[in-house]
Amino acid sequence: MTSLDSTPQAVQGAETGHSTQPVHGTEAAKQIPPAAVARLTIYLRALNTLLSDGVERVSSESLAEASGVSSSTLRKDLSYVGSYGTRGVGYEVQYLSRHISAALGLTHDWKVAIVGAGNLGKALARYGGFESRGFDVVAIFDADQMVVGNEVGWLRVSDAADMEAVLQRTGANMVVLALPAHVAQAVCDRVVAAGVHSILSFAPVMLQVPEGVNLRKVDMATELQILAYHAQRAQTPDQTA
Numbered sequence: 001m002t003s004l005d006s007t008p009q010a011v012q013g014a015e016t017g018h019s020t021q022p023v024h025g026t027e028a029a030k031q032i033p034p035a036a037v038a039r040l041t042i043y044l045r046a047l048n049t050l051l052s053d054g055v056e057r058v059s060s061e062s063l064a065e066a067s068g069v070s071s072s073t074l075r076k077d078l079s080y081v082g083s084y085g086t087r088g089v090g091y092e093v094q095y096l097s098r099h100i101s102a103a104l105g106l107t108h109d110w111k112v113a114i115v116g117a118g119n120l121g122k123a124l125a126r127y128g129g130f131e132s133r134g135f136d137v138v139a140i141f142d143a144d145q146m147v148v149g150n151e152v153g154w155l156r157v158s159d160a161a162d163m164e165a166v167l168q169r170t171g172a173n174m175v176v177l178a179l180p181a182h183v184a185q186a187v188c189d190r191v192v193a194a195g196v197h198s199i200l201s202f203a204p205v206m207l208q209v210p211e212g213v214n215l216r217k218v219d220m221a222t223e224l225q226i227l228a229y230h231a232q233r234a235q236t237p238d239q240t241a
């Protein structure tokens with residue numbers, strides 16, 4: 001239930017609460033503040049880079065610096081997953097990586113289906129970086145019969161009319177909505193009724209989901225507006241000085 005391709009910008013969005021709808025559901029979501037969840041994904045990425053470089057231990061200062069946060073923020077965030085490290089010794093990289101992955105639910109087998117095979121849906125389906133982070137894109141749907149059957153990456157676009165059957169057959173447990181706003185709620189309802197309770201929506205519309213369904217909304221336009229606001233403030237001389 002978190003933005004998994006978290007950049008420092010995404011973390012700012014999570015902190016300001018502008019880019020997300022409320023998160024319902026999982027234990028982790030109830031216990032760890034959303035901004036901390038977003039930062040945990042950044043620590044995980046930094047830890048995995050250290051792992052691939054063969055680094056076995058890391059100090060909180062080094063991990064904090066690699067993640068772009070203060071040491072105290074890092075320590076507080078890691079306390080949510082119950083991992084404190086050892087004074088003077090630091091954190092064991094592999095252990096901490098596994099621990100954060102488990103807390104974020106990344107040890108599960110996530111199978112992602114994309115609904116909408118337009119510009120965005122196709123770009124997401126072709127992106128090769130999800131699999132290495134534990135997300136297997138297993139299906140892509142569209143309602144346009146001119147698009148159904150087309151190849152996108154190694155997938156073939158399925159007919160949205162068959163969505164329930166294909167979701168079941170592929171075992172998809174996450175759905176990405178890359179659809180026009182006016183159809184998003186109806187499709188979202190079908191996805192929920194089909195038993196998929198983790199949904200990431202790019203559609204520029206507020207969606208309603210029942211309790212127990214995790215819904216995240218990606219809104220790049222809002223993020224750009226926030227950036228514009230900060231850029232403008234940085235250019236405006238401080239009137240109070």
Ligand SMILES: NC(=O)c1ccc[n+]([C@@H]2O[C@H](COP(=O)([O-])OP(=O)(O)OC[C@H]3O[C@@H](n4cnc5c(N)ncnc54)[C@H](O)[C@@H]3O)[C@@H](O)[C@H]2O)c1
Nearest residue numbers: 116117118119120142143144160178179180203218219220
């Ligand atoms: N949040 C963001 O940052 C962000 C960025 C880009 C686009 N978007 C939004 O993402 C959505 C997709 O954008 P796009 O550029 O790919 O649009 P697009 O028009 O290229 O693609 C939309 C696709 O959805 C399909 N579709 C329509 N109704 C459908 C249905 N009921 N079931 C299945 N498929 C259906 C269409 O046939 C089309 O192929 C839009 O709502 C857009 O506003 C959001």
